[in-house]
Amino acid sequence: MNSKYIQNTVLLAILSFLLNIAPADAQEKFFRAIGTPHQPEVQVSWNRYYTYEGMVDIMEKIAKAYPELAKMESIGKSYEGRDIYVLTISDFNTGDPSKKPAMYIDGNIHSNEIQGTEFSLYTAWYLTEMFDELDFIKELLEDKTFYINPSINPDARNDYMNQPNTPHSPRSGMIVLDNDGDGKAGEDGFDDINEDNHITMMIRKSPTGRYIKDPLDDRKLIRVAAEEKGEYEMLGYEGIDTDGDGEVNEDGIGYYDPNRDWGWKWQPDYIQRGAYKYPFSLPENRAVMEFVMKHPNIAGAQSYHNYGGMILRGPGAEEDAETYNSEDVAIYDEIAKKGEEMIPGYRYLVVYKDLYSVFGGELDWFYGGRGVYTYSNELMVSYLYFHENKGRGNQDEELKVDRYLTFGDAFVDWDEYDHPQYGKIEIGGFKKNFGRAHPGFLLEQDAHRNMAFSIYHAYHTPKLSISDVKEENLGGGLKQVTATIYNERLMPTHSSQDLKYKIERPDYISISVAKVLAGMVVNDEDFNKVEEQEVNPETIKVKNIPGMETVKVRWIISGGRNYSIKVDSAKGGIAEWES
Amino acid sequence: MNLKLPCLLLLSIFLSFSSYAQQDYPTNRQVEQRLKQMANSANAKLISLTKTEGGQDIWALQLGKGDMENKPAIAITGGVEGFHLLSVELALQISEKILQEHSEILDQTTFYVFPNMSPDAYAQYFSDMRYERRGNSAKIDQDRDGEVSEDPYEDLNNDGWISKLRVESPMGDYVPHQSDSRVLVKADEKAKRNEKRYMLYSEGLDNDKDEKFNEDPEEGIAFNKSLTYKFPYFEAYASDFPVSQPESRALLDYLFEHWNIFAFVTFGPANNLSAPLKFNKPEAEKRVVTSMLEKDVKLNEMISEMYNETIPYEAYKQDNQGTDGDFFQWAYFHFGRLSFSTPGWWVPDMKEEKTENGSQTDSVSNGDIKPTAETNFLAWAEKEGVDNVFLPWTEVEHPDFPNQKVEVGGIKPFAMTNLPYQMTDSIASSHTDFIIKLAEIQPKLELHNLRTEKLGGRLTRVTVDLFNNSPLPTHSELGGKSRWLQKLQIRLSKDKKDILAGNTIKLVDKLEAYEKKTLSWIVKGSGTANIRIGAPHTGFVESNVKL
Numbered sequence A: 001m002n003s004k005y006i007q008n009t010v011l012l013a014i015l016s017f018l019l020n021i022a023p024a025d026a027q028e029k030f031f032r033a034i035g036t037p038h039q040p041e042v043q044v045s046w047n048r049y050y051t052y053e054g055m056v057d058i059m060e061k062i063a064k065a066y067p068e069l070a071k072m073e074s075i076g077k078s079y080e081g082r083d084i085y086v087l088t089i090s091d092f093n094t095g096d097p098s099k100k101p102a103m104y105i106d107g108n109i110h111s112n113e114i115q116g117t118e119f120s121l122y123t124a125w126y127l128t129e130m131f132d133e134l135d136f137i138k139e140l141l142e143d144k145t146f147y148i149n150p151s152i153n154p155d156a157r158n159d160y161m162n163q164p165n166t167p168h169s170p171r172s173g174m175i176v177l178d179n180d181g182d183g184k185a186g187e188d189g190f191d192d193i194n195e196d197n198h199i200t201m202m203i204r205k206s207p208t209g210r211y212i213k214d215p216l217d218d219r220k221l222i223r224v225a226a227e228e229k230g231e232y233e234m235l236g237y238e239g240i241d242t243d244g245d246g247e248v249n250e251d252g253i254g255y256y257d258p259n260r261d262w263g264w265k266w267q268p269d270y271i272q273r274g275a276y277k278y279p280f281s282l283p284e285n286r287a288v289m290e291f292v293m294k295h296p297n298i299a300g301a302q303s304y305h306n307y308g309g310m311i312l313r314g315p316g317a318e319e320d321a322e323t324y325n326s327e328d329v330a331i332y333d334e335i336a337k338k339g340e341e342m343i344p345g346y347r348y349l350v351v352y353k354d355l356y357s358v359f360g361g362e363l364d365w366f367y368g369g370r371g372v373y374t375y376s377n378e379l380m381v382s383y384l385y386f387h388e389n390k391g392r393g394n395q396d397e398e399l400k401v402d403r404y405l406t407f408g409d410a411f412v413d414w415d416e417y418d419h420p421q422y423g424k425i426e427i428g429g430f431k432k433n434f435g436r437a438h439p440g441f442l443l444e445q446d447a448h449r450n451m452a453f454s455i456y457h458a459y460h461t462p463k464l465s466i467s468d469v470k471e472e473n474l475g476g477g478l479k480q481v482t483a484t485i486y487n488e489r490l491m492p493t494h495s496s497q498d499l500k501y502k503i504e505r506p507d508y509i510s511i512s513v514a515k516v517l518a519g520m521v522v523n524d525e526d527f528n529k530v531e532e533q534e535v536n537p538e539t540i541k542v543k544n545i546p547g548m549e550t551v552k553v554r555w556i557i558s559g560g561r562n563y564s565i566k567v568d569s570a571k572g573g574i575a576e577w578e579s
Numbered sequence B: 001m002n003l004k005l006p007c008l009l010l011l012s013i014f015l016s017f018s019s020y021a022q023q024d025y026p027t028n029r030q031v032e033q034r035l036k037q038m039a040n041s042a043n044a045k046l047i048s049l050t051k052t053e054g055g056q057d058i059w060a061l062q063l064g065k066g067d068m069e070n071k072p073a074i075a076i077t078g079g080v081e082g083f084h085l086l087s088v089e090l091a092l093q094i095s096e097k098i099l100q101e102h103s104e105i106l107d108q109t110t111f112y113v114f115p116n117m118s119p120d121a122y123a124q125y126f127s128d129m130r131y132e133r134r135g136n137s138a139k140i141d142q143d144r145d146g147e148v149s150e151d152p153y154e155d156l157n158n159d160g161w162i163s164k165l166r167v168e169s170p171m172g173d174y175v176p177h178q179s180d181s182r183v184l185v186k187a188d189e190k191a192k193r194n195e196k197r198y199m200l201y202s203e204g205l206d207n208d209k210d211e212k213f214n215e216d217p218e219e220g221i222a223f224n225k226s227l228t229y230k231f232p233y234f235e236a237y238a239s240d241f242p243v244s245q246p247e248s249r250a251l252l253d254y255l256f257e258h259w260n261i262f263a264f265v266t267f268g269p270a271n272n273l274s275a276p277l278k279f280n281k282p283e284a285e286k287r288v289v290t291s292m293l294e295k296d297v298k299l300n301e302m303i304s305e306m307y308n309e310t311i312p313y314e315a316y317k318q319d320n321q322g323t324d325g326d327f328f329q330w331a332y333f334h335f336g337r338l339s340f341s342t343p344g345w346w347v348p349d350m351k352e353e354k355t356e357n358g359s360q361t362d363s364v365s366n367g368d369i370k371p372t373a374e375t376n377f378l379a380w381a382e383k384e385g386v387d388n389v390f391l392p393w394t395e396v397e398h399p400d401f402p403n404q405k406v407e408v409g410g411i412k413p414f415a416m417t418n419l420p421y422q423m424t425d426s427i428a429s430s431h432t433d434f435i436i437k438l439a440e441i442q443p444k445l446e447l448h449n450l451r452t453e454k455l456g457g458r459l460t461r462v463t464v465d466l467f468n469n470s471p472l473p474t475h476s477e478l479g480g481k482s483r484w485l486q487k488l489q490i491r492l493s494k495d496k497k498d499i500l501a502g503n504t505i506k507l508v509d510k511l512e513a514y515e516k517k518t519l520s521w522i523v524k525g526s527g528t529a530n531i532r533i534g535a536p537h538t539g540f541v542e543s544n545v546k547l
Helices: A003-020 A023-029 A052-065 A115-130 A135-143 A154-162 A283-294 A318-323 A326-342 A351-355 A362-369 A395-404 A440-459 A496-501 B004-017 B028-039 B085-101 B103-107 B119-126 B246-256 B281-285 B294-310 B327-334 B351-357 B360-365 B373-384 B421-440
Strands: A070-077 A083-089 A102-107 A145-149 A201-205 A211-214 A217-223 A232-237 A298-306 A310-313 A347-350 A373-379 A411-419 A423-430 A464-475 A478-487 A507-511 A515-524 A529-532 A539-542 A550-558 A564-569 A573-578 B044-051 B057-063 B073-077 B110-114 B164-168 B174-176 B184-186 B198-202 B261-267 B338-342 B390-396 B406-411 B445-456 B459-468 B488-492 B499-501 B505-508 B516-524 B528-535 B539-546
Touching (some): A052 A070, A052 A083, A052 A154, A070 A283, A083 A115, A083 A283, A102 A115, A102 A440, A115 A135, A115 A145, A115 A298, A115 A373, A115 A440, A135 A440, A145 A283, A211 A232, A217 A395, A217 A411, A283 A362, A298 A362, A298 A440, A310 A326, A310 A351, A310 A362, A318 A362, A326 A347, A326 A373, A326 A440, A326 A496, A347 A351, A362 A373, A464 A564, A478 A507, A507 A550, A515 A539, A539 A550, B028 B044, B028 B057, B028 B085, B028 B119, B044 B246, B057 B085, B057 B246, B073 B421, B085 B110, B085 B119, B085 B421, B103 B421, B174 B198, B261 B421, B294 B421, B327 B338, B445 B528, B445 B539, B459 B528, B459 B539, B488 B516
Parallel strands (some): A102 A145, A102 A298, A298 A373, A310 A347, B073 B110
Antiparallel strands (some): A070 A083, A083 A145, A201 A232, A201 A423, A211 A217, A411 A423, A478 A550, A507 A539, A507 A564, A515 A529, A515 A550, A564 A573, B044 B057, B057 B110, B164 B198, B164 B406, B174 B184, B390 B406, B445 B459, B459 B516, B488 B505, B488 B528, B499 B516
16 A cells, blocks of 8 residues: 555545535435445544554544443553553443443454454444444443453554564564573564565575575475475574574564463463463553453453454363353354354364464453453454465465455565675565455455454343233232343353352342342242242342343232332343332 | 570570560561561661552562672562461571571572561451461452352450350261360261260351351452462452462562572471472373472472471471462472472371370370371470460350350460460571571582683684582473573673684573583684673573683
C-alpha cells in the first residue's frame, strides 16, 4: 500500500463524515449493504492495522459516540507504562453491566499476532453501531455485557510495527532477558542491515551452498539434488554477531511467552519453555487477571491469536486432559461446531491434541482457573487466498499471492549488502506483515465472521427467568410457594469445572417480604423429593442452573400476600418476579 | 536439660544486640529491632521487600562483604509457617552468630536472610486469642461457599488459647489414650463401645451450622501452601492460583534478581536434612518433574550426612518431606537451587527412657498401647521439666451441643513445634555450625597451570586449567536445566579480531565436583589479557596473563 492511497482513504473518510451531517445527500451517495453499519458514527477503515495509539483513538471515539453503550477504562499498565484499556459494551439503561452475563474478548497477547486487536475493535464498533438498527443486537446488549480488551501486549505491538522485526518477533513483551545465560540481557538481537524495517533473510554465494535461485522465479530458493552443485547458502535472519560469541541473533527481546504465564497448572521454564517467574508475573497478564477476578459475571471468553484458521479449546497440556469433562466438552463442541460453519477455513481443534502440549496458557486459566468457557482463535488461514488448503507457510502459494493478488507488496527483492562478519551477502524475503497477518482486503470479512462466532458464544451464556410460580394453601395461614427458574441458553451458571472446585459462589434464589418457615430445593416435583436448607431458608443456595433446564425451589411461608422472588447468579445475571 | 546454662549464654549473646533478656519468642516489633541492631554492622544491610496485607514488613537481611552479589550465597528463610515461632528465632540467631562469631565466612559467602515470611500469622501468638495460624491477613473464603470468614474460632473458656473441644457422645470417634487419659486418640475398631467416647473439634462455634467447626476463620493465604510447585488449587489457605500474595511475590521477585544463590536452608515443617529425599525414576523422567533428580539426591545425601554429624539429636517422626505448594520444594523444583529444610527441633523419641526410670508417662509403649505424638510430647515435657503445656479440660456451655458435656482443653497450641524459648540457643548454635559447613563446601572455581606458548609471528597460545575445588558441582542436575542459573562464563579481555582460536566469551554448562577443564586460546599481539571465569552463584575467578 503506498502513502498516496492512504491519503486518499483518509480524505474519503473525512468526506463521508462531513456528508453524514446532511442525511439527504448521504442517501444519494450510498446504498446500504446488508450486515454492515451503514452510516456509522465512528468512521474506521477495516482494511489496515492500527498501532497502540491508533487503537486507543478508535476506542475513545466509540466511547464518546455511545456513552450509554460503551465505557472505556484502564485496567492496568504494561511493562513500559502504557495503559491497557478495556471497553465495556452493554446497554447501560437496562441494569448494571457487572451483573449481566458477560463475554470477555482480548487480542494480541503475542505481539506479532496483531489482528486480534482489529477484530476486537471491530466487535466493539459493530455492536455499538448496530444497537439501534437490529433487534437482535439490542436484546443482546440488554441481556449481556462485552468486555473488549483489544491489545494485552501494547508495548511489543508497537515494537513489532515500528521496529525491524520478522513475522514472528517479538511475540513476547518488551522485558529483555538473558537468553543465552551469559549474564547479559538482550545483547545480540536482530540488525536491520538493509534498513527497511523488516527483518528478512540473509543468503550468500558459496561454492558449497546447497541452494540455487529458481530459474523460473528468482524470489525463490530451491535446494539442489545431492549430486548437484548449488550456488547459495542460507545464513538466517538479518543480524550480526554483536557480542563476539560466535552466534548471531541469539539474545534479543524477551524471550518469554506471555501465553505461558497463566495460573492454571503453571510450570516453570525448564518444563514449559517461555514461562516467566510465576503465574501473572507479567504486568499485562496481571492486569487481565485482576480484571477477571473482579468480574465474576464473565461466563464466556475469547482470545485472538494468529495463525492457521483454528478455533481452539483446551486442555493446553496432555497432563491436564482430565480437567475437561464430557459435560463441558459437549457445550464447547456445540458452540465451536457452529463456529466452523460461520468461519470458512477454520477448524475446531483441541490444543494439546492438535497443536502442541503446553502449560500456562490463557485459555486454560480462564477455563481451569475460573470455569469460563473459552476459545482461542488462530486468525488468518491460507484458505482465504484461493479457497484451497495449502497449509501454513506454503511458500509457493505465498509467492503466487504476491504475484497475482498483492502485486509485489509482500516481498523484499534480493539485494546485495556488506556484512561485517559474512562479507558480501544478499538480503530479501517476505515482509513481517505477510503470512501471519491478513492482507488488508481479507481483514474485514474475517473480522466480521469471527465476531459473529463470539456473538453466538455470548448469546449462549446463561439467561435466567422465573418461568413459573405456584402457590398452594396449606391451611393455618401457611402457603407453599414453588418457583421454577429456567435457563434459556446452552451454558449452565456453573461449568462442571466450576462446580468441581466451587470456583464461583452458588446461585441465590430468595423470597422477600414473607415470613419463611422452611425452604428447600425441589429435585423431583412429582414425587416430592426435596432437599431442605435449614440455615437462611429465605435465600436458597443452588449449586447450578444447567443450560436449557429448570431448577425448582420451594418455600413454606406464613402471611404476606405480596412477595417478590429474585434470582441472583454471578454468571447468570439477575431475574426477578413479583406477585 | 539444665535450663540455667543456655539461659545465661543466651543472655550474654543478647546483651550485645538487645538491652534486655528475652523471655519468650520475639514479637514482630522485637524482630524488627533485632534486625535493625544487626543492620548497624558494616557487613549487614536490611531492606523491607514489601508490606503484607496486615501491614507487616517482609524483611530481607543481607550479610556479606564487598562484591556481595557475585559471591555464592545461601538463602536462609524462617517463618514459612506462621505458627513456627522457632524458625524465626533460628533465622535471627543464626544471622547474629554469623555476624558475631563467623564474620570471616563473609569473605567468600553471602547470606540472604528472610527471617519471617508469615508475620501476619506469626502475630497471632502474641494476641489475646492464640492459635496455630498459617494464613496472612487477606480476606479469603477458605471453604468457597460464597461467604468470607463466616465460621471463625471462638475462645469459649476465655483463657486466651484456641485449643480443642471435646463432646461426650456415644457416637464419638475418640477415646482417651490408655496411658495418658488427657490425650484423645481415634478409636480403632477393636475399641470397646462401652468406653467413654468423644467427638473432637477445634475450639469454637459452628457459626454457619454446616457441622464443620472453624472451617472459614479470619485468616488468608498460607505462604507455605501457595507457591507454584504442586500448588493445591482451590484448597483452603492456598486459594485460586499460586503466588497470589504481596509477600510471596516480593520474595520471589527478589530471589529472581539475585543470581548468586546456590543453596537454600529453610526452617519449616519439612525435613530433607535428617534424611534425604528419595529418587523416584519414573517421577524424575516425566515432563513435569516430581522427584529430585538422581545426582541431586546424592548431593542431598551428602548434605544430610553433614547435618546429622552436626546436629546432636536423632530424628523422630520426621516424615514430612514436603507438602504441596511449599517453599523448600519450590526452591529446588522451580528455582533449580539446592534446597534444604528442617524444623530445627522436634520432640525426641521418649521410648528409650521408659526402661530407665519407669515414670507414669513413659508407660505409653507398654504392650499394645502405642505412643502418639502427643503422649510422646507430654512425656518429654515432664522429663525436661517443661510446665504448663497442657490446658486441662474444662467444662463449658455450648449452644451447638445443648444438654451435652462439652469441655475445652488439650495440649497448648505451639508447644509441640516450638520448644521453650530459653532452650533455643543450643539449637541455633548447632544450626549455625551446619550452615557454616555448607558455606565452606560451596562451589569453588580455581585456575591452575596458567601457561603461555609463543607460536611466533606475535601469536601466543594461552592455556589454563579450570578446577572446581568443591564436593558440590557448579550446577545441580536440575539447576543445569534452569534459565535462572547462569552458565559459567569464560571471558578473555581481547578484541574478537585478535583471538584466532576461541571467543571473547564462551559458555560452559557445568563443572562437576572436583572436575577440571582445560581451556586454551590463540591470541595475536602483545600486552596482557585478563581471564575471568564464573557465574554469580559460583563466584568469579580471574587471572592476568602476559602475552
